[in-house]
Amino acid sequence: MKDIIISPSILSADFANLEKEICLIKEAGAKWVHVDVMDGHFVPNITIGIPVVKSLRKVTDLILDTHLMIDNPEKYIESFAKAGSDILTFHFEACKDISHAKNIISFIKSFDKKAGISIKPTTKADEIFPILDKVDLVLVMTVEPGFGGQEFMHDCAMKIPIIKNNAPDNLIIQVDGGINNLTSKVCTSLGANSLVAGSYIFSNNDYKKAIQTLS
Ligand code: DX5
Numbered sequence: 294m295k296d297i298i299i300s301p302s303i304l305s306a307d308f309a310n311l312e313k314e315i316c317l318i319k320e321a322g323a324k325w326v327h328v329d330v331m332d333g334h335f336v337p338n339i340t341i342g343i344p345v346v347k348s349l350r351k352v353t354d355l356i357l358d359t360h361l362m363i364d365n366p367e368k369y370i371e372s373f374a375k376a377g378s379d380i381l382t383f384h385f386e387a388c389k390d391i392s393h394a395k396n397i398i399s400f401i402k403s404f405d406k407k408a409g410i411s412i413k414p415t416t417k418a419d420e421i422f423p424i425l426d427k428v429d430l431v432l433v434m435t436v437e438p439g440f441g442g443q444e445f446m447h448d449c450a451m452k453i454p455i456i457k458n459n460a461p462d463n464l465i466i467q468v469d470g471g472i473n474n475l476t477s478k479v480c481t482s483l484g485a486n487s488l489v490a491g492s493y494i495f496s497n498n499d500y501k502k503a504i505q506t507l508s
Pocket residue numbers: 302304305327329360436437438439440441442443469470471472489490491492493
């Protein structure tokens with residue numbers, strides 16, 4: 294069985310000690326760190342942005358897995374790429390249509406970065422079929438994006454096998470929202486190979502143990 298990529302979401306970390314938190318999750322075995330960017334428009338919350346990615350890039354070699362929950366993602370992609378994001382995942386719902394999404398994917402790739410597309414709970418899996426061979430990662434949201442600590446929506450996980458059955462073998466299928474030691478198993482048994490977890494990891498006083506219980 295292939296390894297499951299765990300991407301701890303720093304949304305639930307101690308923002309006053311981000312460098313320390315990132316060192317701790319690295320020591321705990323994480324290879325990726327999930328950076329949730331929210332603009333107060335696409336989602337009803339505001340979090341962090343380009344300067345934070347730039348600062349994190351200086352202190353870590355972990356893969357910066359950047360989840361853009363923003364309107365007009367194309368306006369900010371160059372800045373995030375130059376700040377040091379490794380993966381740029383934007384929302385399908387922030388695009389006008391498929392061709393707009395394709396242009397954004399090409400733009401991300403022009404900076405030699407990995408491109409991801411994310412779908413909210415109400416978006417059907419088949420809407421992104423035409424771009425499954427263009428992206429490196431699909432992010433299936435299992436909560437309404439905007440906040441950490443929400444409850445996993447089981448119905449959304451049923452999109453995982455639909456995507457897997459219609460995607461190239463090397464596609465990373467990531468799940469985000471309400472992931473814990475139980476819901477992680479639901480997702481991996483359905484075909485997910487990357488899990489984002491915020492509150493489950495950072496509310497545990499042993500990050501290593503928490504990460505180990507996810508895969
Ligand atoms: C929610 C974010 C998530 C969030 C997950 O909009 O995209 O990455 O941090 O938090 P938990 O794991 O607590 O559901």
